[in-house]
Amino acid sequence: MELSLLQRLRPVIIFFGVSFLLHLLWENAQAPLFVGYESLAQHFWICFKATGGDLLFMFIIYATLAVVHRDPFWIANRSSYTHPATWILPPFIGVLLATNMELWAIFVDQRWQYAEAMPMIPILSVALIPILQMIIIPPLTIFISSRFPHRL
Numbered sequence: 345m346e347l348s349l350l351q352r353l354r355p356v357i358i359f360f361g362v363s364f365l366l367h368l369l370w371e372n373a374q375a376p377l378f379v380g381y382e383s384l385a386q387h388f389w390i391c392f393k394a395t396g397g398d399l400l401f402m403f404i405i406y407a408t409l410a411v412v413h414r415d416p417f418w419i420a421n422r423s424s425y426t427h428p429a430t431w432i433l434p435p436f437i438g439v440l441l442a443t444n445m446e447l448w449a450i451f452v453d454q455r456w457q458y459a460e461a462m463p464m465i466p467i468l469s470v471a472l473i474p475i476l477q478m479i480i481i482p483p484l485t486i487f488i489s490s491r492f493p494h495r496l
Contacts, residue, residue, distance in 0.1 A: 355420035358492050359406065360399060363485040367398035370481060374473045379457040398477075401441045405434045405482050425490050431483055438478030446470035 371391035372384065381387035409430060410416045418424045447470060449455040458464070463472040 352417055352420075355417065355489065355492065356406075359419050359485060359489045360402065362488045363402045363481065364395060364399060366481045366485060366488075367395045367402075367477070368392065370477050371395055371398070374477070377459050377462040377471070377473055379459050397445070398481075401438065401445075401478060402482065402485065404441065405437050408433060408437060419486070419489055422490075425486075430486060434482030434486065435479040438482045439475060442475045442478035443468060443470060446474055 368391065371394050372388060375381040375387040375391055378387075381390070406419070409424070410418055412418075412429045412433065413421070413424050413427065415421060415424070418430075424430050447468070450457075450470065458471050464470070465472050465475065
């Protein structure tokens with residue numbers, strides 16, 4: 345029986361839906377660690393937009409794993425979860441993307457500033473919390489997505 349496009353896309357939609365929710369929660373939780381973002385009403389829309397950037401990073405991670413697994417629907421394939429690359433590449437790529445974004449946003453674009461309470465990575469002079477976001481959320485998204493029934 346041939347699966348419809350929606351049935352084939354369901355696991356991918358779940359992956360990006362879970363990712364969106366986790367990143368939106370993280371962005372809002374860390375917002376008080378940035379200068380000028382002290383209340384939910386004040387920072388929610390900015391965090392919502394930042395979540396769009398996080399989803400772009402997640403797309404890069406997803407696409408990389410699609411190439412590694414040679415399957416654009418790798419998320420629906422149970423054997424993908426036993427492949428070491430599924431768990432090693434996302435935080436590795438996440439750290440590279442987040443570090444570069446933080447360096448650009450702080451030193452080139454001056455897009456944001458860190459509050460005194462923000463823990464820093466001394467050698468790089470970037471914030472720890474946004475880097476942890478891209479270490480924790482990509483594998484967590486994969487783990488949560490794997491718990492949904494997928495039939496491909």
